[in-house]
Amino acid sequence: MIITNQNIIGSLQRGVSSAPSFVGLLDTYSGAAVAYSLRKLKDGYAGACIEVRRSLDNTTLNVGFVNNVLDVAAMSAFVGGGNKDNGFVSKWYDQGGNNKDMVSSTASRQPKIVADGVLLLENGKPILTSDGSTSGMTSDYIADSGISAKGLFIVTKRNSSTNQCILGSYSDGNNINYVFDSGSTSTSVNLNVAVTSQKLNGSAWVYSNRSDVYTDLIGQSIISANAVYSFGTNTADALSLGYRYTSPVNFEMTNMQELVIFENQTDQAAKETAINSFYNAY
Amino acid sequence: MYYTGTKIECENYDKLVTIGEDYRGSTLNWADVVTHKDGSRFAILKHEDYDCNMQLIELTSEWYD
Numbered sequence: 001m002i003i004t005n006q007n008i009i010g011s012l013q014r015g016v017s018s019a020p021s022f023v024g025l026l027d028t029y030s031g032a033a034v035a036y037s038l039r040k041l042k043d044g045y046a047g048a049c050i051e052v053r054r055s056l057d058n059t060t061l062n063v064g065f066v067n068n069v070l071d072v073a074a075m076s077a078f079v080g081g082g083n084k085d086n087g088f089v090s091k092w093y094d095q096g097g098n099n100k101d102m103v104s105s106t107a108s109r110q111p112k113i114v115a116d117g118v119l120l121l122e123n124g125k126p127i128l129t130s131d132g133s134t135s136g137m138t139s140d141y142i143a144d145s146g147i148s149a150k151g152l153f154i155v156t157k158r159n160s161s162t163n164q165c166i167l168g169s170y171s172d173g174n175n176i177n178y179v180f181d182s183g184s185t186s187t188s189v190n191l192n193v194a195v196t197s198q199k200l201n202g203s204a205w206v207y208s209n210r211s212d213v214y215t216d217l218i219g220q221s222i223i224s225a226n227a228v229y230s231f232g233t234n235t236a237d238a239l240s241l242g243y244r245y246t247s248p249v250n251f252e253m254t255n256m257q258e259l260v261i262f263e264n265q266t267d268q269a270a271k272e273t274a275i276n277s278f279y280n281a282y
Numbered sequence: 283m284y285y286t287g288t289k290i291e292c293e294n295y296d297k298l299v300t301i302g303e304d305y306r307g308s309t310l311n312w313a314d315v316v317t318h319k320d321g322s323r324f325a326i327l328k329h330e331d332y333d334c335n336m337q338l339i340e341l342t343s344e345w346y347d
Contacts, residue, residue, distance in 0.1 A: 051308055053305075053307060053309055057304075058303050058304055058305050058306060058309065059306060059307075060306055060308070060309070090307055090308040090309050091308045103308050104308075105308050105309055105310040105311070106309070106310065106311055106312070106313060106314055107303065107305060107309050107311065107312050107313070108312055108313040108327050108329075109313070109314070110309070134327070184343075246314075247346065
């Protein structure tokens with residue numbers, strides 16, 4: 001064999017081990033209908049994470065990922081670090097591949113991610129933070145379309161407001177997607193969605209009314225549940241954060257770090273463990 | 283705090299702020315007009331930088347169901 005520079009280099013290249021590639025939640029578990037997070041959930045996802053509006057001049061920036069988490073450096077540089085610099089999330093991109101982005105097109109209702117120049121964090125991770133009054137977002141995803149049996153995975157925290165709803169609808173007050181947290185006189189929680197196998201931070205979670213929910217969601221909460229929807233496919237039922245997107249004074253969204261809805265109910269415990277391995281909520 | 287007035291007055295306040303703020307991207311306007319549950323009263327969230335001569339109120343639970 002004639003030794004040349006080429007076959008020496010070829011041997012060296014074959015011997016070099018490449019860095020392990022990123023494996024996201026959606027690489028391991030398929031079937032996501034919608035997937036919103038402030039971390040990257042799928043290796044092949046090439047889009048942005050969020051669209052941020054800065055209070056300085058209301059311009060916006062699509063913020064992506066660095067090392068598979070939100071590029072907070074780019075976002076903070078854009079928003080600014082002054083005591084009147086606020087960053088609001090106007091769009092939360094769907095990483096599930098179905099383009100069902102969460103949007104909040106009304107400025108006063110957009111959740112904050114930077115407040116007075118400071119990145120908002122929960123347990124060391126960025127978090128979309130409601131304003132305690134009217135924050136909400138909406139998508140055009142309708143849970144009762146396609147496969148009605150879903151697996152829900154939510155990383156959230158309620159704030160001090162007594163009127164919050166984790167997943168609501170676009171405009172229909174008779175149907176919500178998941179869980180009221182409220183101090184109102186009504187005690188109903190899930191409307192026209194049958195929920196089973198519900199867990200909060202790894203333990204079975206049972207509640208009977210809104211007061212229970214209000215008490216239980218005081219801290220960072222990883223919620224998982226199986227849900228079967230039965231309220232039709234009207235656009236009024238489109239998935240929203242907060243109760244009714246078109247009725248903003250009623251029940252605002254909770255603070256959110258992640259929401260994934262699978263069109264299956266498999267591997268609930270394993271998915272929850274995988275999510276907690278990132279957030280360390282419990 | 284909220285301004286209360288006719289629906290048109292509330293919509294005009296939203297336009298005032300929206301034009302003044304020059305929103306871009308996905309953001310289309312400042313705030314939505316809130317309708318009282320009885321359908322006869324209207325309100326809109328006050329922007330801290332924009333005043334007008336409408337009446338200021340706190341929005342209480344009587345406004346929604």
